Amino acid sequence: ITDISNGFNPITLLRDFDYGTLKQENGKRVREFEVIANSSILQLNSAITFVSWNLNGRVPGPTLRATEGDRVRIIFHNEDGHSHSIHFHGTHPEEMDGVKPVRHGKTMIYEFDVNPYGLYPYHCHIAPVTRHVSKGLYGLLIVDPKKSRPPADEMVMVIGGYDINNDEKNELYAVNGIPNFYRDHPIPIYQNQLVRLYVLNMVEYDPALTFHIHANLFRVYRSGRSLTPDEETDVITMGTAERHILEFAYPYPGRFMFHPHQDTIAEHGCMGLFNVLPT
Amino acid sequence: ITDISNGFNPITLLRDFDYGTLKQENGKRVREFEVIANSSILQLNSAITFVSWNLNGRVPGPTLRATEGDRVRIIFHNEDGHSHSIHFHGTHPEEMDGVKPVRHGKTMIYEFDVNPYGLYPYHCHIAPVTRHVSKGLYGLLIVDPKKSRPPADEMVMVIGGYDINNDEKNELYAVNGIPNFYRDHPIPIYQNQLVRLYVLNMVEYDPALTFHIHANLFRVYRSGRSLTPDEETDVITMGTAERHILEFAYPYPGRFMFHPHQDTIAEHGCMGLFNVLPT
Amino acid sequence: ITDISNGFNPITLLRDFDYGTLKQENGKRVREFEVIANSSILQLNSAITFVSWNLNGRVPGPTLRATEGDRVRIIFHNEDGHSHSIHFHGTHPEEMDGVKPVRHGKTMIYEFDVNPYGLYPYHCHIAPVTRHVSKGLYGLLIVDPKKSRPPADEMVMVIGGYDINNDEKNELYAVNGIPNFYRDHPIPIYQNQLVRLYVLNMVEYDPALTFHIHANLFRVYRSGRSLTPDEETDVITMGTAERHILEFAYPYPGRFMFHPHQDTIAEHGCMGLFNVLPT
Ligand SMILES: [Cu+2]
Ligand SMILES: [Cu+2]
Ligand SMILES: [Cu+2]
Ligand SMILES: [Cu+2]
Ligand SMILES: [Cu+2]
Ligand SMILES: [Cu+2]
Ligand code: NA
Ligand code: NA
Ligand code: NA
Ligand code: NA
Ligand code: NA
Ligand code: NA
Ligand SMILES: [Zn+2]
Ligand SMILES: [Zn+2]
Ligand SMILES: [Zn+2]
Ligand SMILES: [Zn+2]
Ligand SMILES: [Zn+2]
Ligand SMILES: [Zn+2]
Ligand SMILES: [Zn+2]
Ligand SMILES: [Zn+2]
Ligand SMILES: [Zn+2]
Incomplete structure (x- = not known):
């Protein structure tokens, strides 16, 4: 798999935060984002291609990022042949809820204040939602607290499933779009560096997903809604659309796996490696 | 679907609390409840009828309500042709555990003190339990703390599944008994009013259920066993018989969906709407 | 089912802790454990036998136990015809991660310091992991805090599934190896005694497992990573490899069920009883 064949590189996606275009309007800070829906063919492995429906040419869509209290304005343009929408989790008025279809060639502007800080999934909400989501129309909005969290090597993993044969079951799974990408291209991180x-779990059709890292524990900040950890463990169970902050640092250098602890899912594309570099 | 065809109205069920008949016996407060098991035919949608086994003519059964320290006495009469029981979650002696069959025409009195405050599911415990539960024999006992929780618009949602064709999979799901009822009859609530x-998740055959509300966050009081929230989010994963208090207020008027975030389940009867009225 | 036919007695397994051989090396406390992989035929019920792959002749493997800060040394010898490994959860260097095959007749020594206190599953990590785990190659390492938890009747339950017909679904389930053993041999405990x-959930192929006890609540210490409870309830949902401490005492004597609240699983081997003896 070359990165170019899919139009995006999952290694880049990991730490790619879209802060939008910053504007001041009537004394209020506004972040303006452009999001375009379209289709593309993904090479999921050497044998399997998949017609994705995606946002900004990538699966998952862009990681949007703002600070608590900001106004966000998402200019959503649908270039795809099917109608789509963006439904954001989080507080907003009815007309910004993203459950109405935006037809091919049309633009919809979603605008609302982001409050409180936390993690907010977004995804298409056109029926059948299962299909529109699993085709690739999902991503994460991070709302940072006003006082930033401590410095860290920050990265995003959005886990999705692919129903290749349209039987409402997933044949492949992926962290950030391409099955087994981080198994074949381990993620470089540094020893003793806070990660x-x-x-975010965006797997449809499966009732729950677990996530495990090897040779370490992580602290969990559920839904990103706290500044102190809720628990410390190394396996977490997440329903669809559940999302958390996990913090950890590796004390030893080396290569360490991460994967759902449902080994069936791990063995179908959801296996990755951290490459912990000595410091 | 008319309300009358099923003998109960899910809009009424939402806020229908059965406090029993209050008695003083030897200086102790006793709440006496009558619960009758029987069968009835439910019209689940325009095409599908289902023979339910139910309690007091409704699915879910009555929401029983008492205060911490009360004695409760449930006079259970089985009018149905099959043997049934009521097993309560919570602390009680062996003979009150509700695992022994009560035959057609017989009466069993379950009596115990309710301690501590919290949420306690109840359900038939006759084998196969999967079948007896999914036929409709379940409900919720709320035990209030001695010092009441703050005033709120209180409502109950018990989520169940229907195995229409007896293949040990659910073809339909429902919040409070009738699939898609609250999609077709949105639940009126008021802007800025604490809900x-x-x-309670009483879905058999599926390993876990998620619950999501649109355009808002909720505070979670797990199993109703605390007076301060355990977390704040907008999706929660619940195994069978897990139950929580969720608190929220909608800042904007309008219509907002709620549903499991397993969209397959949402699309098979488990979709509802809040109609938030301006204040 | 006689105990002898399977080479181990699940009643004994419950409270069987392997503290290893204690050594002092360069002023450090070392606990040395011997673990041998092999195959054996389990009589799961009167009709079904199963070729298990196991550790020290038992499913689950031994409950290893150490104190925070100890060095542990696991001398792993593979007598089985297939290659296996032991992957421990918890912090350790790459070469101790147990993802490399140990061939028939070979020995591998896993050695690392155990920090912090908590519960750490272990299991074979040879592909397909689903199969190697569900054949029986798993167990629990308990790391006690330096200051012991309060006195209690301590016991271990590891829940696993058996894929009898190799269709990647479980036909049977068991607490501590033998289906329905504790239903047929209730676990004696004492009234008002802290348990x-x-x-630990080591069920493969199913996305999540619930665990319920009758007629009581339990306090949950998630992953054993705290000294104060995280919540109090009577049903908990656990993904594969999730593990917790549950504390409770029965105020009434009698026989009380415990089982996953997924009644399908309970009805396929995962039903047990506490026999609470009066004090
Ligand atoms: Cu869609
Ligand atoms: Cu691991
Ligand atoms: Cu029953
Ligand atoms: Cu939503
Ligand atoms: Cu293995
Ligand atoms: Cu129970
Ligand atoms: Na929302
Ligand atoms: Na499929
Ligand atoms: Na109970
Ligand atoms: Na069915
Ligand atoms: Na590990
Ligand atoms: Na099987
Ligand atoms: Zn769409
Ligand atoms: Zn969503
Ligand atoms: Zn692993
Ligand atoms: Zn029944
Ligand atoms: Zn129950
Ligand atoms: Zn929705
Ligand atoms: Zn093995
Ligand atoms: Zn593991
Ligand atoms: Zn039970």
Whole structure:
């Protein structure tokens, strides 16, 4: 698999935060984002291609990022042949809820204040939602607290499933779009460096997903809604659209796996490696 | 679907609390409840009828309500042709555990003190339990703390599944008994009014259920066993018989969906709407 | 089912802790454990036998136990015809991660310091992991805090599934190896005695497992990573490899069920009883 064949590189996606275009309007800070829906063919492995429906040419869509209290304005343009929408989790008025179809060639502007800080999934909400989501129309909005979290190597993992044969079951799974990408291209991190992982489960058709890292524990900040950890463990169970901050640092250098602890899922594309570099 | 065809109205069920008949016996407060098991035919949608086994003519059964320290006495009469029982979650002696069959025409009195405050599911415990539960024999006992929780618009949602064709899979799901009822009859609530939602998962055959509300966050009081929230989010994963208090207020008027975030389940009867009225 | 036919007695397994051989090396406390992989035929019920792959002749493997800060040394010898490994959860260097095959007749020594206190599953990590785990190659390492938890009747329950017909679904389930053993041989405990239950879900193929006890509540210490409870309830949902401490005492004598609240699983081998003896 070359990175170019899919139009995006999952290694880049990991730490790619879209802060939008910053504007001041009537004394208020506004972040303006452009999001375009379209289709593309993904090479999931050497044998399997998949017609994705995606946002900004990538699966998952862009990791949007703002600070608590900001106004966000998402200019959503649908270039795809099917109608789509963006439904954001989080507080907003009815007309910004993203459950109405935006037809091919049309633009919809979603605008609302982001409050409180936390992690907010977004995804298409056109029926059948299962299909629109699993085709690739999902991503994460991070709302930072006003006082930033401590410095860390921050990265995003959005886990999705692919129903290749349209039987409402997933044949492949992927962290950030391409099955087994991080198994084949381990993620470089540094020994004793705090890692802040924003993890989101967007797998449809399966009732729950677990996530495990080897040779370490992580502290969990559930839904990113606290500044102190809720628990410390190394396996977490997440329903669809659940998302958490996981923090950890590796005391030893080396290569360490991460994967759902449902080994069936791990063995179907959801296996990755951290390459911990000595410091 | 008319309300009358099923003998109960899910809009009424939402806020229908059965406090029993209050008695003083030897200086102790006793709440006496009558619960009758029987069968009835439910019209689940325009095409599908289902023979339910139910309690007091409704699915879910009555929401029983008492205060911490009360003695409760449940006079259970089985009018149905099959043997049934009521097993209560919570602390009680062996003979009150509700695992022994009560035959057609017989009466069993379950009596115990309710301690501590919290949410306690109840359900038939006759084998196969999967079948007896999914036929409709379940409900919620709320035990209030001695010092009441703050005033709120309180409502109950019990989520169940229907195995229409006896293949040990659910073809339909429902919040409070009738699939898609609250999609077709949105639940009126008021802007900025605190809602206290008692939610219980009684779905058999599926390993876990998620619950999501649109355009808002909720505070979670797990199993109703605390007076301060355990977390704040907008999706929660619940195994069978898990139950929580969720609190939220909608800042904007309008219509907002709630549903499991397993969209397959949402699309098979488990979709509802809040109609938030301006204040 | 006689105990002898399977080479181990699940009643004994419950409270069987392997503290290893204690050594002092360069002023450090070392606990040395011997673990041998092999195959054996389990009589799961009167009709079904199963070729298990196991550790020290038992399913689950031995409950290893050490104190925070100890060095542990696991001398792993593979007598089985297939290659296996032991992957420990918890912090350790790459070469101790147990993801490399140990061939028939070979020995591998896993050695690392155990920090912090908590519960750490272990299991074979040879592909397909689903198969190697569900054949029986798993167990629990308990790391006690330096200051012991309060006195209690401590016991371990490891829940696993058996894929009898190799269709990647479980036909049977068991607490501590033998289906329905504790239904047929209730676990004696004492009224008002604190029970500290170490529970681990090692079921493959199913996305999540619930665990319920009758007629009581339990306090949950998630992953054993705290000294104060995280919540109090009577049903908990656990993904594969999730493990918790549950504490409770029965105020009434009698026989009380415990089982996953997924009644399908309970009805396929995962039903047990506490026999609470009066004091
Ligand atoms: Cu869609
Ligand atoms: Cu591991
Ligand atoms: Cu029953
Ligand atoms: Cu939503
Ligand atoms: Cu293995
Ligand atoms: Cu129970
Ligand atoms: Na929302
Ligand atoms: Na499929
Ligand atoms: Na109970
Ligand atoms: Na069915
Ligand atoms: Na590990
Ligand atoms: Na099987
Ligand atoms: Zn769409
Ligand atoms: Zn969503
Ligand atoms: Zn692993
Ligand atoms: Zn029944
Ligand atoms: Zn129950
Ligand atoms: Zn929705
Ligand atoms: Zn093995
Ligand atoms: Zn593991
Ligand atoms: Zn039970």
